Amino acid sequence: MSEQAADQLPIIIAHDVHKWFGDFQALKGITMEVHKGEVVVIFGPSGSGKSTFIRTLNRLEEHHQGQIIVDGIELSHDVRNIEKIRMETGMVFQQFNLFPHLTVLSNVTLAPIWVRKWKKQDAEELAMQILERVGIPEQAHKYPGQLSGGQQQRVAIARALAMQPKIMLFDEPTSALDPEMIKEVLDVMIELAQSGMTMVVVTHEMGFARGVADRMYFFDDGLIVESGTPHDIFNNPQEDRTKLFLSQIIKQ
Amino acid sequence: MTTVTESPKIMRPPEPPGFKTWVRKNLFNSWFNGLLTIVLLVLIVWAVYSLVRWIFTAADWEPVLKFPILYLVGQYPRGQLWRVGLVLSIYSLLIGFSWRKWGGVMRVLVLTYAGFFVVLAFWPANIPILTTGIRAALLANLGIIAIGYLLSGFSKITPRLILISWLFSLFLSLILLRGTSFLGLLDIVPTNLWGGLFVTLFLAIGGITLSFPFGVMLALGRRSSLPIIRVICTIFIETIRGVPLISILFLFSLILPLFLPTGIRLDRLIRALFGMTIFSAAYTAENVRGGLAAVPYGQTEAAKALGHSNFQIIALIVLPQALRAVIPPIVGQFISLFKDTTLASGVAVLELLAVGRSVLNSEPAYIGLQMEVYGFIAVVFWILSYMMSHASRRLESVLGVGER
Numbered sequence: 001m002s003e004q005a006a007d008q009l010p011i012i013i014a015h016d017v018h019k020w021f022g023d024f025q026a027l028k029g030i031t032m033e034v035h036k037g038e039v040v041v042i043f044g045p046s047g048s049g050k051s052t053f054i055r056t057l058n059r060l061e062e063h064h065q066g067q068i069i070v071d072g073i074e075l076s077h078d079v080r081n082i083e084k085i086r087m088e089t090g091m092v093f094q095q096f097n098l099f100p101h102l103t104v105l106s107n108v109t110l111a112p113i114w115v116r117k118w119k120k121q122d123a124e125e126l127a128m129q130i131l132e133r134v135g136i137p138e139q140a141h142k143y144p145g146q147l148s149g150g151q152q153q154r155v156a157i158a159r160a161l162a163m164q165p166k167i168m169l170f171d172e173p174t175s176a177l178d179p180e181m182i183k184e185v186l187d188v189m190i191e192l193a194q195s196g197m198t199m200v201v202v203t204h205e206m207g208f209a210r211g212v213a214d215r216m217y218f219f220d221d222g223l224i225v226e227s228g229t230p231h232d233i234f235n236n237p238q239e240d241r242t243k244l245f246l247s248q249i250i251k252q
Numbered sequence: 253m254t255t256v257t258e259s260p261k262i263m264r265p266p267e268p269p270g271f272k273t274w275v276r277k278n279l280f281n282s283w284f285n286g287l288l289t290i291v292l293l294v295l296i297v298w299a300v301y302s303l304v305r306w307i308f309t310a311a312d313w314e315p316v317l318k319f320p321i322l323y324l325v326g327q328y329p330r331g332q333l334w335r336v337g338l339v340l341s342i343y344s345l346l347i348g349f350s351w352r353k354w355g356g357v358m359r360v361l362v363l364t365y366a367g368f369f370v371v372l373a374f375w376p377a378n379i380p381i382l383t384t385g386i387r388a389a390l391l392a393n394l395g396i397i398a399i400g401y402l403l404s405g406f407s408k409i410t411p412r413l414i415l416i417s418w419l420f421s422l423f424l425s426l427i428l429l430r431g432t433s434f435l436g437l438l439d440i441v442p443t444n445l446w447g448g449l450f451v452t453l454f455l456a457i458g459g460i461t462l463s464f465p466f467g468v469m470l471a472l473g474r475r476s477s478l479p480i481i482r483v484i485c486t487i488f489i490e491t492i493r494g495v496p497l498i499s500i501l502f503l504f505s506l507i508l509p510l511f512l513p514t515g516i517r518l519d520r521l522i523r524a525l526f527g528m529t530i531f532s533a534a535y536t537a538e539n540v541r542g543g544l545a546a547v548p549y550g551q552t553e554a555a556k557a558l559g560h561s562n563f564q565i566i567a568l569i570v571l572p573q574a575l576r577a578v579i580p581p582i583v584g585q586f587i588s589l590f591k592d593t594t595l596a597s598g599v600a601v602l603e604l605l606a607v608g609r610s611v612l613n614s615e616p617a618y619i620g621l622q623m624e625v626y627g628f629i630a631v632v633f634w635i636l637s638y639m640m641s642h643a644s645r646r647l648e649s650v651l652g653v654g655e656r
């Protein structure tokens with residue numbers, strides 16, 4: 001396979017992914033491809049399986065049927081594959097999930113030091129660069145509990161970026177934030193998208209989607225109901241369910 | 253354009269009320285409370301007065317004053333006491349080191365330790381062993397503490413180095429005190445000659461340092477995803493917690509030897525230490541389990557997403573948070589372990605309380621002097637327990653940095 005052909009292969013391939021919680025089926029056959037450098041936005045009503053799906057991509061949830069291939073590595077029970085994929089994907093959570101007993105700097109350097117086995121000094125240098133990039137280098141020696149929500153979420157982004165991932169997964173990164181802090185986090189994400197990062201983002205921030213998404217997926221009831229460019233989705237939605245949902249969230 | 257506006261008047265918090273106001277508001281705010289205050293005051297004054305009068309006039313302190321060394325080390329050969337002195341001065345140095353590094357946490361410990369030397373150096377009775385030279389040597393330990401304090405100003409002496417030195421010294425002091433047959437360097441002092449506060453502290457410190465890691469492992473085992481480990485740990489914890497400590501001590505001291513292959517004899521003191529350790533480990537495990545449950549699952553998920561191994565997740569992220577949350581109950585557990593060492597007298601281990609009993613039985617003249625002897629022992633236990641709980645409170649507030 002030539003280098004070019006490899007580049008053209010999607011970096012994330014999900015094919016007919018099914019997932020059950022006990023008897024309850026949360027994913028009913030999700031198929032999605034994401035190419036390198038693309039930004040895709042997933043949206044849809046509560047309980048539609050958005051979180052469940054994005055979490056199968058780094059195997060925080062296990063899928064039961066179908067196929068998921070990330071950067072050429074198939075996700076299976078093989079622990080080494082899971083480790084590899086987790087090193088290449090960063091994840092940002094709704095609730096930040098920072099480590100409260102460590103300073104901001106230690107939060108950001110912990111994985112590079114212990115997982116990538118970098119020297120402490122190198123890891124700290126890189127961490128400071130990344131904290132600069134997300135705009136909070138002066139908070140490096142504080143503890144997460146001393147920061148505002150927006151600052152915490154930016155630390156969480158920095159922590160994921162410090163592993164130098166190829167893919168970033170975001171699960172409703174601004175939903176737990178007060179309105180005045182949403183922008184500072186979105187700005188960081190927009191900068192990241194423009195720098196060419198591959199991103200899968202679960203969000204209802206339609207301004208963000210319109211601005212930087214290459215494609216949008218509307219989830220309902222464990223299925224992809226509709227997908228398309230932001231232009232198609234906002235101006236010309238095909239499905240009634242999409243129209244209804246969009247009208248609801250845009251009214252808010 | 254600049255305008256000069258009068259700066260707003262700076263508001264001060266209201267002055268705290270004076271003593272008179274405080275008394276009126278808290279002690280005499282109704283006729284009933286006023287009466288209660290007066291009655292209680294009279295009771296307290298009367299109790300303190302009778303206690304002080306008893307201590308200085310009625311009490312006969314001879315069974316306490318005459319045997320300081322017995323209370324300290326039991327029948328430890330008097331010719332070998334220099335070893336105890338050596339160990340004490342090693343600890344003095346380390347306490348000096350630690351004092352500078354962890355001032356708040358160590359303060360009461362330093363005071364207690366220094367107070368011990370002062371009390372013994374000025375022991376108000378004529379004891380043949382406590383010569384002027386020995387008393388001076390005891391006081392010299394205050395100097396050693398100070399030297400340690402000054403030395404640890406050097407940056408070479410890091411907190412980690414101090415911790416390692418402590419662990420190493422605990423081990424070294426065991427060899428020093430027990431002796432070693434290696435090259436015939438130090439005579440062996442069999443543990444049946446050990447006694448008094450020394451044995452109490454041996455059981456307490458040994459029990460704490462062994463039961464803590466053991467208890468943490470049990471707690472982790474109880475949450476293990478492997479059913480066999482989970483079941484074994486659960487049964488172990490629940491069985492131990494369902495049995496009184498004294499029966500575990502009996503079990504270890506009387507029944508265990510029957511099961512050991514002939515030729516292997518476990519020392520009586522070591523058997524008691526094992527019993528205390530597994531008893532305390534089971535309770536520690538339950539405390540730690542509570543702490544583990546209090547760490548949100550999101551922490552584990554975030555760590556997984558970063559690629560941390562299961563071991564790293566436990567060691568770097570979950571355990572540090574869990575342990576911090578359970579410092580108070582664990583220290584409480586250690587304090588009760590410390591007091592429970594007295595139960596070891598039931599299996600013929602001569603700890604502090606047993607020494608007190610044997611002193612009382614040693615002379616007909618001491619019959620009826622239980623108040624003095626047991627009161628003295630209670631005060632010793634109280635000082636050491638208070639020291640622990642004070643250090644734990646300080647530790648909590650030091651470690652609470654940055655928490656919501």
Ligand SMILES: Nc1ncnc2c1ncn2[C@@H]1O[C@H](COP(=O)(O)OP(=O)(O)OP(=O)(O)O)[C@@H](O)[C@H]1O
Pocket residue numbers: 021024026044045046047048049050051052053
């Ligand atoms: N661990 C679990 N056990 C059982 N059911 C679960 C579990 N996690 C999710 N579910 C169920 O699966 C469905 C999809 O959940 P998911 O969290 O993926 O929804 P979502 O689209 O992210 O919704 P939200 O917008 O509320 O975050 C829901 O009905 C949820 O109740």
Ligand SMILES: [Mg+2]
Pocket residue numbers: 050051052171172
């Ligand atoms: Mg969700």
